[in-house]
Amino acid sequence: MTSKSNLSYRQRAADHPNPLVRKLFAIAEKKRTNVVLSADLTTTKELLAIADSLGPYIAVLKTHIDILSDFGSHTVEGLVDLARRHNFLLFEDRKFIDIGNTVQKQYKGGALRIHEWADIVNASILAGEGIIQALDQTIRDGGSAERGILILAEMTSKGSLAVGEYTRASVEIARKYPQSVMGFVSTRELSSHSPGAAPNEDFVVFTTGVNLSSKGDALGQQYQTPTTAMEGGSDFLIAGRGIYASEDSVAAVKQYQKAGWEAYERRISQNRG
Ligand code: 5BU
Numbered sequence: 001m002t003s004k005s006n007l008s009y010r011q012r013a014a015d016h017p018n019p020l021v022r023k024l025f026a027i028a029e030k031k032r033t034n035v036v037l038s039a040d041l042t043t044t045k046e047l048l049a050i051a052d053s054l055g056p057y058i059a060v061l062k063t064h065i066d067i068l069s070d071f072g073s074h075t076v077e078g079l080v081d082l083a084r085r086h087n088f089l090l091f092e093d094r095k096f097i098d099i100g101n102t103v104q105k106q107y108k109g110g111a112l113r114i115h116e117w118a119d120i121v122n123a124s125i126l127a128g129e130g131i132i133q134a135l136d137q138t139i140r141d142g143g144s145a146e147r148g149i150l151i152l153a154e155m156t157s158k159g160s161l162a163v164g165e166y167t168r169a170s171v172e173i174a175r176k177y178p179q180s181v182m183g184f185v186s187t188r189e190l191s192s193h194s195p196g197a198a199p200n201e202d203f204v205v206f207t208t209g210v211n212l213s214s215k216g217d218a219l220g221q222q223y224q225t226p227t228t229a230m231e232g233g234s235d236f237l238i239a240g241r242g243i244y245a246s247e248d249s250v251a252a253v254k255q256y257q258k259a260g261w262e263a264y265e266r267r268i269s270q271n272r273g
Pocket of ligand 1: 221241
C-alpha cells in the first residue's frame, strides 16, 4: 500500500515536495474543510456573491470561467481578491484536451488568461502525454507563481470512457511530472491500485459528483456522498448544485463541510488506531 490517504493533511504537507499541495493541505487544516465549491454560475455578480458568502467554508473554488456571460478583468480581480480574503485556491475546470501547442496558448493567453489567476487547472490525456508536457512547461517557465495540474483520470458521467487502461495511463503520465501534476480528478484513490508507485508517492484526489441528497441528474451525472467519496480515498470533495442551488447555501455548505471533515477524521483515526 503506497497511498498516503490515511495520513492527516498536516502529515502529508510536512513531507510533500510540491509547494501548492502543501498550501492546499494547510488551508484544509486551518479551515477544517475539504470542500471544493463548483460555482457554476453564469454571471460575475452571482459568482462573486457565492464565493464571498461560502468562501469561509471551502478550501477551493472551482470555476467554469467560459460559462460566464460577462467575463472580464472585474471577474478575475474579484476572484483573486476573494481567494486572498477567505483563503481558498482557484481551480479552473477547463479540461484542456488538444495538442500541446494549442493548449499552451489556451492556458497562457486568449481572452481568459487562465494561467494568470487559476492556481489549479485540469487536463485530459486523450491526446497523449504532450498535453501534460506543454502545461508543465508553461508552469515551469511561469516564474514564481505556484500552479498545478490535475489529470482527469475518471469522469462521473454515465458511460464515461475514462476507465481501465485510460485511467492507468493517467497515473503513469502523472508520475513523470511531479513538479506540476498534483493529482487527479477521479472517483477514488488511484496510486495504490497502480503498480510502480514510488514509496513516497502522494497524489491529491479531487472527486466530482458529490451530493448529499441526489443520486444523479437527467443528463447522466452520477453522484456519491461525501462519506463514500472519503472512504474511497478522495481528499477533496467537489460539490456544485448540492450547495449553490440549495435554498440556504450557507447551511448546505456547512453540511458538506461537516460530512466531509468527519469522514476524513474517521479515515485518519483508523491509521492511528
Ligand atoms: P454538480 O452540480 O455537483 O453536479 O456539478 C459538478 C461539477 O463538476 C460540474 O462543474 C462538472 O462540470 C464537474 N465535473 C463532473 O461533474 N464530473 C466529472 O467527471 C468532472 C467534472 Br471531471
